[in-house]
Amino acid sequence: MKTWEYIVRRLVLLIPVIIGVTIITFVVSHVIPADPARAFAGGPKAQPETIARIRAELHLDQPIWMQYFYYLNDLIHFNLGKSYLEDRPVTDALAQYFPATFELTIFAMLIAVPLGIAGGIISAIRQNKLSDHFTRVIAIVGYSLPIFWLALMLQYVFAYIFPIFPLEGRLSIGMTPPGPITGFYIIDSILTLNSAAFVSALWHLILPAFTLGFATLAIILRMTRSSMLEVMGTDYIRTARAKGLSERRVIYRHGLRNALIPTLTVTGLSFGGLLSGAVLTETIFNWPGMGRFAANAVLGLDFNSVMGFTLLVAIIYVIANLIVDLLYAFVDPRVKLGGG
Amino acid sequence: MEKRRVRNRKAGGIAIILCALMVLVGFSGCVQQQQGGNKPAIKNPTTYVRYDIGEPRTLDPAEAYDSASTDMVNNIYDRLVTYKGNDTTTIYPELALDWSVANDQLTWTFHLRQNVKFSNGDSFTATDVKYSFDRVLIVNSPDSGVAWILKQCMDLNSTTIIDPYTVQIKLTKTYGGFLALLAFTVASVVDRTVVEANGGVVANTDNTWMKENAVGTGPYKLDHWTHNSEIVLVKNDEYWGGWNGSHVDTVVVKHADEASTRVLALENGDADFAYIPFANLVDIENKTGVIIYDRPSYNVVLGIFNVRSENKFMADKNVRRALSYAFNYQSAIDDAFNSHLYRLAGAIPQGMPYYNTQNNGAPVYNYNLAMAAEILNNSGYPQNTLFKGNYYRFNNTAIRIWYNSGNDERQKMALSFQAELTKIGINSVVSTEGWPQYLNRMYNTIDWDFLFLGWMPDYNDPDDYIAPFVGSAANGGDTFNTGWANATVDYFINQGKYNVSSQIRSDAYTHAFNIYINDPNLIYIGQESYTRGLRTWLQGYTYNPVLEYYYLDYYKAYK
Numbered sequence: 001m002k003t004w005e006y007i008v009r010r011l012v013l014l015i016p017v018i019i020g021v022t023i024i025t026f027v028v029s030h031v032i033p034a035d036p037a038r039a040f041a042g043g044p045k046a047q048p049e050t051i052a053r054i055r056a057e058l059h060l061d062q063p064i065w066m067q068y069f070y071y072l073n074d075l076i077h078f079n080l081g082k083s084y085l086e087d088r089p090v091t092d093a094l095a096q097y098f099p100a101t102f103e104l105t106i107f108a109m110l111i112a113v114p115l116g117i118a119g120g121i122i123s124a125i126r127q128n129k130l131s132d133h134f135t136r137v138i139a140i141v142g143y144s145l146p147i148f149w150l151a152l153m154l155q156y157v158f159a160y161i162f163p164i165f166p167l168e169g170r171l172s173i174g175m176t177p178p179g180p181i182t183g184f185y186i187i188d189s190i191l192t193l194n195s196a197a198f199v200s201a202l203w204h205l206i207l208p209a210f211t212l213g214f215a216t217l218a219i220i221l222r223m224t225r226s227s228m229l230e231v232m233g234t235d236y237i238r239t240a241r242a243k244g245l246s247e248r249r250v251i252y253r254h255g256l257r258n259a260l261i262p263t264l265t266v267t268g269l270s271f272g273g274l275l276s277g278a279v280l281t282e283t284i285f286n287w288p289g290m291g292r293f294a295a296n297a298v299l300g301l302d303f304n305s306v307m308g309f310t311l312l313v314a315i316i317y318v319i320a321n322l323i324v325d326l327l328y329a330f331v332d333p334r335v336k337l338g339g340g
Numbered sequence: 341m342e343k344r345r346v347r348n349r350k351a352g353g354i355a356i357i358l359c360a361l362m363v364l365v366g367f368s369g370c371v372q373q374q375q376g377g378n379k380p381a382i383k384n385p386t387t388y389v390r391y392d393i394g395e396p397r398t399l400d401p402a403e404a405y406d407s408a409s410t411d412m413v414n415n416i417y418d419r420l421v422t423y424k425g426n427d428t429t430t431i432y433p434e435l436a437l438d439w440s441v442a443n444d445q446l447t448w449t450f451h452l453r454q455n456v457k458f459s460n461g462d463s464f465t466a467t468d469v470k471y472s473f474d475r476v477l478i479v480n481s482p483d484s485g486v487a488w489i490l491k492q493c494m495d496l497n498s499t500t501i502i503d504p505y506t507v508q509i510k511l512t513k514t515y516g517g518f519l520a521l522l523a524f525t526v527a528s529v530v531d532r533t534v535v536e537a538n539g540g541v542v543a544n545t546d547n548t549w550m551k552e553n554a555v556g557t558g559p560y561k562l563d564h565w566t567h568n569s570e571i572v573l574v575k576n577d578e579y580w581g582g583w584n585g586s587h588v589d590t591v592v593v594k595h596a597d598e599a600s601t602r603v604l605a606l607e608n609g610d611a612d613f614a615y616i617p618f619a620n621l622v623d624i625e626n627k628t629g630v631i632i633y634d635r636p637s638y639n640v641v642l643g644i645f646n647v648r649s650e651n652k653f654m655a656d657k658n659v660r661r662a663l664s665y666a667f668n669y670q671s672a673i674d675d676a677f678n679s680h681l682y683r684l685a686g687a688i689p690q691g692m693p694y695y696n697t698q699n700n701g702a703p704v705y706n707y708n709l710a711m712a713a714e715i716l717n718n719s720g721y722p723q724n725t726l727f728k729g730n731y732y733r734f735n736n737t738a739i740r741i742w743y744n745s746g747n748d749e750r751q752k753m754a755l756s757f758q759a760e761l762t763k764i765g766i767n768s769v770v771s772t773e774g775w776p777q778y779l780n781r782m783y784n785t786i787d788w789d790f791l792f793l794g795w796m797p798d799y800n801d802p803d804d805y806i807a808p809f810v811g812s813a814a815n816g817g818d819t820f821n822t823g824w825a826n827a828t829v830d831y832f833i834n835q836g837k838y839n840v841s842s843q844i845r846s847d848a849y850t851h852a853f854n855i856y857i858n859d860p861n862l863i864y865i866g867q868e869s870y871t872r873g874l875r876t877w878l879q880g881y882t883y884n885p886v887l888e889y890y891y892l893d894y895y896k897a898y899k
Contacts, residue, residue: 047485
């Protein structure tokens with residue numbers, strides 16, 4: 001199968017995935033006995049007309065299958081509905097929060113991937129030496145530490161005790177955001193030639209990105225190490241050495257390339273996971289991203305926001321897995337897309 | 341073997357070093373942070389920064405009802421009248437220079453301030469006043485329903501322009517709290533030209549542009565609003581009051597859900613003012629440059645009885661009286677609210693007019709288990725059901741106590757109440773659920789006996805409390821869906837609502853109190869303290885329970 005055919009096929013398969021995800025999420029979120037209309041209308045101070053209007057808008061007086069039909073109808077017209085918690089369209093909310101999370105995720109991966117792979121390689125080729133012990137301890141610490149604790153400690157030490165980095169947020173207090181063009185402050189500040197915003201945005205990214213990246217770094221490091229150890233013990237590596245190839249060439253051209261497949265898998269899944277938002281990190285660093293948005297939507301039974309967020313995450317995971325599969329084929333010529 | 345021993349020692353050494361590092365970091369909190377002595381350098385000297393929870397929903401006065409939204413509206417827009425400082429009893433002129441009411445108590449005439457401009461340079465006139473009030477009634481905000489406040493006593497024929505700087509308002513019925521109502525954000529004056537150019541006024545429809553944009557006559561104007569992050573106001577150079585004296589130029593309100601972030605921001609000076617939960621106040625006590633501000637607020641804490649419960653004994657007023665005696669008020673004050681709660685005598689909070697119509701402000705019900713038991717015994721509810729070695733009342737039927745999850749104060753009060761009820765032979769069950777489910781239970785089921793709620797003021801008049809609390813549903817009250825009703829109380833509530841005579845209102849509220857306190861549908865637990873953390877360099881701040889923040893008064897300097 002050609003690559004483009006494979007991509008099209010996978011994207012077409014996205015449709016039944018979306019339908020399945022929306023059905024499950026819709027049912028689960030709507031069967032809870034609750035009164036979201038009154039909560040959205042102001043709780044005890046809600047006016048009866050307001051409650052009635054919201055109930056009608058959400059079709060809460062209709063059977064659940066009918067409510068789903070209305071939802072699907074809106075979805076086909078690219079209408080994700082209104083976020084009652086934020087009092088604005090869900091698309092507007094996602095358009096603001098997704099770039100914030102995406103930007104944070106990119107930087108977290110920029111920390112995690114190079115350091116994780118490098119650490120894994122070092123750990124594998126210098127097995128049982130000091131550097132191996134050190135990197136393994138880092139890995140254990142990375143995936144053992146509760147992320148909220150790491151976030152709080154980094155904030156406390158590097159933003160309070162030694163105020164090197166900002167305490168929270170995406171920009172300095174009161175600074176007008178650049179753009180908005182893409183919603184990515186780094187890109188928007190470059191496009192608008194706003195150097196102050198660029199520096200501020202970059203500086204604000206460091207602590208939260210490191211927090212998120214550290215756990216992912218640990219996973220990538222461990223996976224790379226174990227893959228490398230397995231690959232470096234194979235016959236073809238012995239052959240490569242016997243042929244007189246430099247150790248560098250043996251490790252990177254022959255060893256790493258074959259060891260990368262499992263690492264790619266966890267990297268792709270981690271990327272997808274981070275893109276769906278890290279609510280604890282975002283809450284502690286006051287990062288207006290998808291995680292906080294989703295958590296508030298779930299707690300507040302903001303159905304439209306929950307559905308919109310879930311839909312977006314489903315799409316992200318499908319695309320992330322597609323990219324990982326394409327990279328498999330690139331890294332390992334033995335892998336054929338579509339099987340066969 | 342030797343090699344392995346060396347390896348193990350190396351690994352052990354690394355582990356010890358890392359553990360030591362973590363311990364060091366963990367104890368770094370014991371390090372006294374040097375902050376330049378008792379007067380650290382003022383950060384952002386012309387910018388006021390507040391870290392808070394809650395995000396504004398709108399900037400439109402015709403829609404704003406939640407406190408985060410009204411906070412912004414109060415500072416971007418003006419109203420005809422206002423409050424000042426911490427004075428909640430005096431109505432001050434703002435866009436109106438003076439006013440008078442005719443003998444009919446219905447017709448009010450306001451003379452307006454001249455040479456006032458909106459932040460875009462447009463001139464303010466009586467046309468904008470009429471437009472603003474009519475707009476509220478026509479828009480009839482479907483999202484918030486806030487128009488009810490004006491609809492109580494005004495309609496589209498109420499406001500008349502006499503001349504460019506005189507407006508007359510003829511009420512549909514006399515309303516004792518009319519001036520207080522005019523000081524609330526719903527009566528803010530908008531720029532007619534701007535609104536008409538951006539969506540205009542559409543019946544029963546909120547204006548999308550006005551939600552996110554604002555042009556007012558107030559001291560500040562909107563700079564930018566990043567949802568769930570921050571909203572920034574900058575000084576309005578056109579402000580009619582001028583900028584003589586000391587004022588902050590910029591206001592930043594940051595939305596920060598995490599309490600530890602707010603605490604650190606206050607301590608390091610990033611925040612001048614922050615909401616700190618009661619449980620975290622200990623984190624900012626005795627910190628350099630930080631003080632705790634504590635004043636009674638109008639926010640009240642209530643226990644709600646379900647008079648329509650399946651447990652029929654809840655309909656008996658003597659049971660509710662007994663439960664009111666069984667509640668440990670001091671435990672609520674000390675344990676749940678860390679002493680930041682004041683006793684509440686009745687529906688009207690302390691500081692509001694006519695508070696003393698409630699037994700002169702002295703609570704009728706105090707913690708008294710003996711009295712509670714006596715009332716129950718005399719009312720035919722003895723402890724006569726044996727269960728697991730103890731005797732219980734109500735045939736061992738458990739009273740169902742609810743609180744909404746995440747609310748630590750209500751959880752503590754619920755558990756305390758349960759413990760007290762057990763002492764007098766009443767079985768109970770404490771349960772919790774999320775806020776939307778909690779509301780559903782309260783309003784759409786009778787599957788509860790007692791739960792906790794609170795109330796905050798809309799405007800500074802007792803009618804805003806007594807009518808929703810103890811008025812019947814038929815009279816527009818019973819806002820907590822207790823099922824309680826008393827026609828005589830309704831009569832007195834209406835007498836207080838529709839009279840401007842302070843004597844008549846005082847007598848009405850006294851009579852109402854004497855009835856409802858002896859047949860309670862609520863436990864009046866307390867009145868919350870308004871407790872915030874602020875930097876010592878912040879000057880001009882004073883708490884007003886109705887007009888919470890007025891940034892024009894604030895500036896940063898050491899006294």
